[in-house]
Amino acid sequence: MRRVTRIATVAIASTALALSATACGKTSDSGSGSKEASAAIAYDIGGRGDQSFNDAAYAGLEKAEKDLDIKGNDQEPSEGESDADKVQRLTELARTGNNPVIGVGFAYAPAIKKVAPKFPKTTFGIIDDTSVTGKNIANLVFNEEQGSYLAGVAAAKATKTNKVGFIGGVEVPLIKKFEAGFAQGVKDTNPQVEVLEQYLTQPPNFDGFAKPDLGKAAAQGQLDKGADVIYHAAGLAGSGAIEAAANKGKWAIGVDSDQYKQPGLAKYKDKILTSVTKDVSDSVYNLIKSVKDGKPQSGEVRYGLAEDGVGLSDSNPAYRKMTDLIAAVDKAKADIVAGKIKVKTAP
Numbered sequence: 514m515r516r517v518t519r520i521a522t523v524a525i526a527s528t529a530l531a532l533s534a535t536a537c538g539k540t541s542d543s544g545s546g547s548k549e550a551s552a553a554i555a556y557d558i559g560g561r562g563d564q565s566f567n568d569a570a571y572a573g574l575e576k577a578e579k580d581l582d583i584k585g586n587d588q589e590p591s592e593g594e595s596d597a598d599k600v601q602r603l604t605e606l607a608r609t610g611n612n613p614v615i616g617v618g619f620a621y622a623p624a625i626k627k628v629a630p631k632f633p634k635t636t637f638g639i640i641d642d643t644s645v646t647g648k649n650i651a652n653l654v655f656n657e658e659q660g661s662y663l664a665g666v667a668a669a670k671a672t673k674t675n676k677v678g679f680i681g682g683v684e685v686p687l688i689k690k691f692e693a694g695f696a697q698g699v700k701d702t703n704p705q706v707e708v709l710e711q712y713l714t715q716p717p718n719f720d721g722f723a724k725p726d727l728g729k730a731a732a733q734g735q736l737d738k739g740a741d742v743i744y745h746a747a748g749l750a751g752s753g754a755i756e757a758a759a760n761k762g763k764w765a766i767g768v769d770s771d772q773y774k775q776p777g778l779a780k781y782k783d784k785i786l787t788s789v790t791k792d793v794s795d796s797v798y799n800l801i802k803s804v805k806d807g808k809p810q811s812g813e814v815r816y817g818l819a820e821d822g823v824g825l826s827d828s829n830p831a832y833r834k835m836t837d838l839i840a841a842v843d844k845a846k847a848d849i850v851a852g853k854i855k856v857k858t859a860p
Contacts, residue, residue, distance in 0.1 A: 665698020
């Protein structure tokens with residue numbers, strides 16, 4: 514896979530490379546002249562190597578490259594970049610013939626709104642956003658609150674101190690969905706359990722998705738207050754929360770990817786009880802396949818518990834031994850799918 518640009522990435526154990534892509538003047542669908550099918554993703558804050566959201570998107574691109582005989586391209590964000598930088602990135606990816614071009618995260622909405630009309634024959638995907646629409650835009654969205662509810666059930670069953678923690682990366686509506694579902698799942702399972710909640714940064718500061726030291730410090734604070742299960746929705750910053758919990762011998766709950774399986778977190782995996790998974794990988798793959806098949810997706814494409822688009826991982830053998838916890842999670846899942854439990858999308 515060819516990485517078109519790598520700009521100041523903050524991925525774990527990686528070195529930032531300063532490259533820049535340029536794109537100016539009028540744009541069209543003329544492409545680069547290559548007949549080889551290609552697809553591209555542009556990463557969210559934290560970049561590839563976050564062991565979470567971005568890596569899940571990359572897995573979908575990698576699968577498409579192998580299974581669909583396409584070339585995969587990906588680009589990193591730059592630290593503190595503007596919407597204009599995103600516009601330039603997406604323009605270059607579309608101009609050079611990639612189809613689809615996928616923005617990983619809601620931060621790409623303003624850029625896709627500007628770029629998509631200039632390339633009407635190119636499909637643009639955006640993950641976690643429905644605010645920007647168009648005939649050539651696919652909005653890949655998830656019921657994060659449903660998966661987070663299951664995490665709340667698991668946390669309430671696993672805690673011995675009756676205190677659990679939630680750490681959100683940045684206090685934006687998307688992450689509030691994680692908080693809402695988690696807190697509701699905890700309280701519905703055991704009203705005696707206290708939920709400690711903390712956000713790492715406030716917009717427009719998005720460091721809360723990128724800096725592990727922030728997640729580590731927040732988790733240490735919650736552990737000091739007695740929490741023995743900590744759930745994060747903080748991207749790369751969440752790796753710090755996992756580290757802090759594991760070092761204290763307490764449970765962590767991961768997010769987006771099955772973090773028990775992430776190589777960068779292998780040292781801490783025994784204390785990653787479970788993870789709230791979003792099938793970002795399949796959403797990326799399915800969009801690429803739809804374009805390859807000549808029937809590109811457009812509009813809202815939603816993934817929830819009923820479609821196994823969100824869920825709770827069971828990779829940790831310790832989790833699989835907790836039969837009462839598993840039974841409670843399974844019942845909650847069935848009740849949500851059946852409509853017996855309505856999960857809140859805001860605290």
